[in-house]
Structures are given as C-alpha cells and as structure tokens.
Amino acid sequence: MNKYRIALNFEDGVTRFVDCGANEKVLDAAFRNRINLPMDCSDGVCGTCKCRAEAGRYDLGDDYIEDALTQDEADEGLVLTCQMIPKSDCVISVPVPSTACKTGTAHFAAAVGEVTAFADAAYELVLDVPAEAPVFLPGQYVNIDVPGSGQHRSYSFSSAPGNKRMTFMVKQVPGGLMSSWLGAATAGQPLQMTGPLGSFYLRAVTRPLLFLAGGTGLAPFLSMLEVLAEQGTQQPVHLIYGVTRDQDLVMVDRLAAYARRIPGFTYGTCVADPQTTHPQQGYVTQHMPAQALHGGNVDVYLCGPPPMVDAVQKYFKAEAITPASFHYEKFTPNQAVAT
Ligand SMILES: Cc1cc2nc3c(=O)[nH]c(=O)nc-3n(C[C@H](O)[C@H](O)[C@H](O)COP(=O)(O)OP(=O)(O)OC[C@H]3O[C@@H](n4cnc5c(N)ncnc54)[C@H](O)[C@@H]3O)c2cc1C
Ligand code: FES
The missing domain is CATH 3.40.50.80 (Nucleotide-binding domain of ferredoxin-NADP reductase (FNR) module)
Structure with missing residues (x-):
C-alpha cells in the first residue's frame, strides 16, 4: 500500500508528520497519530476542518457541500481534511496552534559527530541521530538544548531531511552560550532537541x-x-x-x-x-x-x-x-x- 508523508504545520510553528494510506483521509490519518485536527461533522458539511494545502497533489473528495468549501476556496488551495485524500506527499497549514490539537513538538536525542571551526566566523556542527532520522521540511529549524544551562538555541538544518547525520551552521558569537559550548564539544556528547519548527521552508517550486x-x-x-x-x-x-x-x-x-x-x-x-x-x-x-x-x-x-x-x-x-x-x-x- 502506498503511503504518503503529510506535514501538518500548525499556527505556532510546530510541524508534525503523519503517514497517510493511499485511500486514507488526512483527518483519519491525523487521528490515528493522536493529532486531533479541528473537526465537527467529519462529513464535508460544516467546514470546521478547513486547512490550506501548501504543497502536494490530492483529491478533494466529492462528498462535501459548497457551504463547507466553495470552488474559489478550493482554487486557492483550501481543503477539507475530513474529505481530502493525498495523491503525493503534502504540506498542510493548520490554522490553529498545535496545543489545540493535543499535540506539540517532538523531542529527540542526538550525539555530537564533529565540530569544525571556520576561523572565528562559524562552526559546522554534525550530529548523529541514533534512532530514526528526523523528518523536517528543507528550511526548518530545531531547538537544541545547551547542555547544563537549562536553555536552548534555535538552529536551521543545513542538511537535507531524512539523514541520520544532520548538519548545522552556527555563528561564533564571542561569549555566546552555545558558541562557547561548541568550542569545547567532543564527539559522542549527547544533545537533546525539539522540533522541527518554523514556516520558513521550500514550497513547491513553480517559479524562479x-x-x-x-x-x-x-x-x-x-x-x-x-x-x-x-x-x-x-x-x-x-x-x-x-x-x-x-x-x-x-x-x-x-x-x-x-x-x-x-x-x-x-x-x-x-x-x-x-x-x-x-x-x-x-x-x-x-x-x-x-x-x-x-x-x-x-x-x-x-x-x-x-x-x-x-x-x-x-x-x-x-x-x-x-x-x-x-x-x-x-x-x-x-x-x-x-x-
Ligand atoms: C528560527 C531561528 C533559527 C536560527 N538558526 C540559526 C542558524 O542556523 N545558525 C546560527 O548561527 N544562528 C541561528 N539562530 C540564532 C541562534 O539561535 C542563536 O541566537 C545564536 O547562535 C547565538 O547563540 P549563542 O548561545 O552562541 O549566544 P548567546 O548566549 O545567545 O548570546 C551572547 C550575546 O551575543 C549577542 N548575540 C547573539 N547572537 C548574535 C549575533 N548573531 N550577532 C551579534 N551578537 C549576537 C546576544 O544578544 C548576547 O548579548 C537562529 C535563531 C532563530 C530564532
Ligand atoms: S469536519 Fe465538517 S467539513 Fe470536515
């Protein structure tokens, strides 16, 4: 059975990924993953589950009424998740915060692979993920805990999604908390992170x-x-x-x-x-x-x-x-x- 990967981007910048079966509706796939997307009727009548499809191919379904989704809205990329059946991987913007859907950011662990200094300008940080490679959209970031400080810093992935080796490009800020930690980091040190996050990601490329x-x-x-x-x-x-x-x-x-x-x-x-x-x-x-x-x-x-x-x-x-x-x-x- 074909499965498509659906990125659900919430209003608060949190992204969750769910796998959706070839004939599965997005709302059902989200529920299966304990993400309670907004819904009321689940019948294509109320319009409560309306979201925006940012990327991907999909079937809108034909069991919904015009009051729930007008043709103009469909032309603009709006969808009813209780009806929509993906035909490829998709990115969907959900117009509520992740907490409203009883979900939130994912936490995962990684270990320092390598830290390379570029003069006094930047570090390249390579992290190894022991478990499953994290999924994210190219352009998104993750919050990395600075060990022992009770604080985190945000860093954009510089590697492509789906790799168990993730890379980051980190500015050397004199006296900076993360900068100083990285200056002394050694291979194998564990790091905790949360994400992926952010609405800065590469959309479907249809123009220069x-x-x-x-x-x-x-x-x-x-x-x-x-x-x-x-x-x-x-x-x-x-x-x-x-x-x-x-x-x-x-x-x-x-x-x-x-x-x-x-x-x-x-x-x-x-x-x-x-x-x-x-x-x-x-x-x-x-x-x-x-x-x-x-x-x-x-x-x-x-x-x-x-x-x-x-x-x-x-x-x-x-x-x-x-x-x-x-x-x-x-x-x-x-x-x-x-x-
Ligand atoms: C969404 C997002 C994504 C980000 N992605 C990246 C990324 O990919 N790469 C990256 O290098 N940074 C990125 N940042 C910035 C990063 O999160 C940290 O703020 C930065 O690395 C400084 O952290 P630090 O702990 O070394 O310094 P801090 O301890 O935070 O700062 C020490 C002092 O330096 C000042 N300072 C902080 N940053 C700078 C700066 N850039 N120039 C001058 N002074 C500064 C602070 O105000 C403070 O006074 C991102 C920030 C956000 C919000
Ligand atoms: S939940 Fe009512 S239209 Fe989708």
Missing part, C-alpha cells in the same frame, strides 16, 4: 527562485539546495550570500558544488566591510541582478540576522518590488529562552 542569505543564514538554503539537487528542478535559482567580514564568507565551495549539480543554479557573494578585498563590496541588495527578479515572477526566500532581513524588506518596499511570494526567517538571538 531568489535566495538571499546573510551570514549563517546560508544554512537553510544549503538544505533547500540539497533537496533541489536530489529532486531536480526546471526553474532557475539564484542565491546571493552576503556577510560582514571577509572571513565570514564560509562554505562557498558548497555553493560551487551545487552550481555543478543543479542546472540553472547561479550564485553571487558580497562582503559589507568597506576594507574588504572581495570584488563585490556591499550588501545583498546592491548585488542583486535585475534578471534575478524575473519581473516579479519569482519566489523570494530571505534569511539572516534581523537587521539584514529588515534592510532587505525595506529595500523591496522602497523599490516597489513585489515578488509572487516572499518568505523570510530572522535569526533573532534567543538568549533568555529556557528549555
């Missing part, structure tokens, strides 16, 4: 893509690029990677490798420091080729530290650039977050 990365904000794009390399894409993808100092420009070799693996993938890099020896000085917005915007027919993904994300958004507004879709993630420091 423009990726804008600031510093370690490159991490989620490496995950997305790996998926694009594995699955292939017909659409052009351009990435601009901007950093503050020359030594912050790390893992550019990975981008070069993706340029060889993904036809239609191009990238540029830039360094903000006025003293840089890099050929492209300035911010990502100053090195954005007009053709990468495809006259607005483009899906833009933006990730980096809050000032960078704010600056890019301001630039788009000032220049009246309105891409077909715009998704962003801010790497807000979460210093005081308790586990």
